Amino acid sequence: MEPEIPESDIQTRNLRVLEALLFAAKEPLGAEDMHPFLSDNADLADLLDQLQQRYQHAGVNLVKRGEKYAFRTAEDLSFLLRRDDVEQKPLSRAALETLSIIAYHQPVTRSEIEEVRGVATSKGTLDVLMEAGWVRMRGRRRTPGRPVTYGTTLEFLDHFGLEQISDLPGLGELKGAGLLSSTLPPDFSVPKPVDGDLTPDEDPLEPDDTGDDLLSELEAANKPSDV
Known part of the structure; x- marks a missing residue:
C-alpha cells in the first residue's frame, strides 16, 4: 500500500x-x-x-x-512598458461611438446602433471593431429579418482592464471624468451594461451563417462609409 x-x-x-x-x-x-x-x-x-x-x-x-x-x-508599472507598445492607429469617431453603443446596449443590432447614433453605420465600422477583437456577433434577433446582434468580447474586457461588462462607468462617473456635458437633459441616462448568454429574444447563430451571409447583411443598405 x-x-x-x-x-x-x-x-x-x-x-x-x-x-x-x-x-x-x-x-x-x-x-x-x-x-x-x-x-x-x-x-x-x-x-x-x-x-x-x-x-x-x-x-x-x-x-x-x-x-x-x-x-x-x-x-x-504599466507606464514602464509603454515604450515597447506597438503603435496602433486610433479608432475613428464613428468606430468609438459604435463601440460605446455596443458595450452599453448589447445585445444590439446594426439598425439599433444607427437609431442611437442618428446616422448610418457602415460595414467598415463594424469590420474594424471585429478585426480588433473587441466586438463579436452574438446571435440573431427574433424579429422579422432575424438581424444579427452584436456584443463585446473577452478581449474587450482584457484591453480595458474590466473584470466584467458591468464594471463600465455609469452616468456619474462619466460626468465626473468630463466625458459628458453638464448641460444634458434632466431625463438623460446611461444604460446599465449587461452581458452574458443569449437573451430570450435572441437565437444562436446557425452553422450556415457563413461570413458571406453576414457580410451581405451588412452591405444590404449600400450606405456610404462613415469611417
Whole structure:
C-alpha cells in the first residue's frame, strides 16, 4: 500500500501547477482549462484566491476577465512598458461611438446602433471593431429579418482592464471624468451594461451563417462609409 500524500503537499502542487498554467497561457483561462491539470478534489476558487493574494503586490497581478483568469502587468508599472507598445492607429469617431453603443446596449443590432447614433453605420465600422477583437456577433434577433446582434468580447474586457461588462462607468462617473456635458437633459441616462448568454429574444447563430451571409447583411443598405 502506497503512503498517502499529505494534503499540504497536494495543495502546494496544485498551486504550482495553476501558477505555471496561467503564466504559460497566451489568453485568459477558464475553469474548464485549469481543472484537468489539478487533483480530483482541488478547490479551484480557493487556489485562485491564494494566487491573487500572493501576487497582489508583485510586478504582475492575477486578474479576472469575465469568467476567466490571466496574469497581467501591475497597473502602477504599466507606464514602464509603454515604450515597447506597438503603435496602433486610433479608432475613428464613428468606430468609438459604435463601440460605446455596443458595450452599453448589447445585445444590439446594426439598425439599433444607427437609431442611437442618428446616422448610418457602415460595414467598415463594424469590420474594424471585429478585426480588433473587441466586438463579436452574438446571435440573431427574433424579429422579422432575424438581424444579427452584436456584443463585446473577452478581449474587450482584457484591453480595458474590466473584470466584467458591468464594471463600465455609469452616468456619474462619466460626468465626473468630463466625458459628458453638464448641460444634458434632466431625463438623460446611461444604460446599465449587461452581458452574458443569449437573451430570450435572441437565437444562436446557425452553422450556415457563413461570413458571406453576414457580410451581405451588412452591405444590404449600400450606405456610404462613415469611417
